[in-house]
Amino acid sequence: MSEEKEPIRVVISGAAGQIGYALIPLVAGGKTFGPNQPIILHLLDIPPAMKCLGGVVMEIEDCAYPLVRGIVATDSYEVAFDKVDWAILVGGFPRKKGMLRKDLLAKNASIYIETGKVLDRCASKDCHVLVVANPANTNANTLSMNTPSIPRGNITALTRLDMNRGAGILAKRLGAKPSDVTNVTIFGNHSKTQFPYIDRADINGTPIRTAINDDSFLDQGFITQVQNRGAEVIAARGFSSAMSAANAIKDHVHDWFHGTKPGQIVSMGVDSTGNPYGIADGLIYSFPVTIKNREWAIVGGFSLTDAQRTLMQTTEKELKEEKDEVSASSNL
Numbered sequence: 001m002s003e004e005k006e007p008i009r010v011v012i013s014g015a016a017g018q019i020g021y022a023l024i025p026l027v028a029g030g031k032t033f034g035p036n037q038p039i040i041l042h043l044l045d046i047p048p049a050m051k052c053l054g055g056v057v058m059e060i061e062d063c064a065y066p067l068v069r070g071i072v073a074t075d076s077y078e079v080a081f082d083k084v085d086w087a088i089l090v091g092g093f094p095r096k097k098g099m100l101r102k103d104l105l106a107k108n109a110s111i112y113i114e115t116g117k118v119l120d121r122c123a124s125k126d127c128h129v130l131v132v133a134n135p136a137n138t139n140a141n142t143l144s145m146n147t148p149s150i151p152r153g154n155i156t157a158l159t160r161l162d163m164n165r166g167a168g169i170l171a172k173r174l175g176a177k178p179s180d181v182t183n184v185t186i187f188g189n190h191s192k193t194q195f196p197y198i199d200r201a202d203i204n205g206t207p208i209r210t211a212i213n214d215d216s217f218l219d220q221g222f223i224t225q226v227q228n229r230g231a232e233v234i235a236a237r238g239f240s241s242a243m244s245a246a247n248a249i250k251d252h253v254h255d256w257f258h259g260t261k262p263g264q265i266v267s268m269g270v271d272s273t274g275n276p277y278g279i280a281d282g283l284i285y286s287f288p289v290t291i292k293n294r295e296w297a298i299v300g301g302f303s304l305t306d307a308q309r310t311l312m313q314t315t316e317k318e319l320k321e322e323k324d325e326v327s328a329s330s331n332l
């Protein structure tokens, strides 16, 4: 009989929210870290959400998950981040009606400065961090500037949902299985400026451009559809994507933990410093990556037309502006 693995500590912030409710069953049920990896769940939320979080804890207990070896539910950052190995940061301040982007950035910057400071002090020095809360790339960058003792490569932002959306749209158009569409790439920010790139994507070995045979759709309609999909879900449901966001978090963390398969390329918001695409250093920008031993590497050499380079620069410009706005609001 093989020896049981040591449990790892996994914190989910914003655990009482919509995404938390859809994500916890995936993490607790072994879909992220695998069916043999015991976990201790740390669940963080703010004081007004503690009653609701108490109900979530009861439900986790009632699921009797074999892998869950402990639950810590708290509104204290110090308790939540104590010795954690993985941090999935979903908690943040939502955009309210009439709120300026500048104000949203400043509000979340203050949360992610504090989160970074406490994480740096309390978490494992090899803590792997995924930031989900929007503006995800910029929150991840703000956090990283406040975690000097955690490697910058360990801080990432979620763009896997955009990648999955792209694969889903292409598969639907082809009447195919989404899992047959591989290597759709997201460049840039998790926002409406993101650039979904399909010239390395294929379906069962056939390039997507050949299979779809409609350049005007691929170079325009498809891009706009992926960029606007989140807003479409909000307009229909009245809430932002939660089931699909949780599923994408599961995919991101699963591939980071276990590594990518041969030939598989995934998208993650990662440190842009030294990237092979000429994007400015010091951003958290989404690139195509492969992953081995829990370290990602950017895949270079994608061929790009001038129009595609312009799309990459548009989303880069937005990230630079967000970074500057955060610096101006917080003297980072």
Ligand SMILES: NC(=O)c1ccc[n+]([C@@H]2O[C@H](COP(=O)([O-])OP(=O)(O)OC[C@H]3O[C@@H](n4cnc5c(N)ncnc54)[C@H](O)[C@@H]3O)[C@@H](O)[C@H]2O)c1
Residues within 6 Å of the ligand: 013, 014, 015, 016, 017, 018, 019, 020, 044, 045, 046, 049, 090, 091, 092, 093, 094, 111, 131, 132, 133, 134, 135, 136, 158, 159, 160, 161, 162, 190, 240, 241, 242, 245
């Ligand atoms: N990157 C992506 O692909 C992606 C996709 C979907 C949603 N999102 C973002 O994820 C975030 C969460 O979405 P949701 O639908 O679960 O929202 P939600 O409002 O249902 O839940 C957010 C939770 O965070 C908590 N929270 C607020 N401030 C906190 C803080 N300082 N510390 C800890 N917890 C805090 C809230 O109390 C709430 O329980 C939002 O910012 C949303 O825009 C990102």
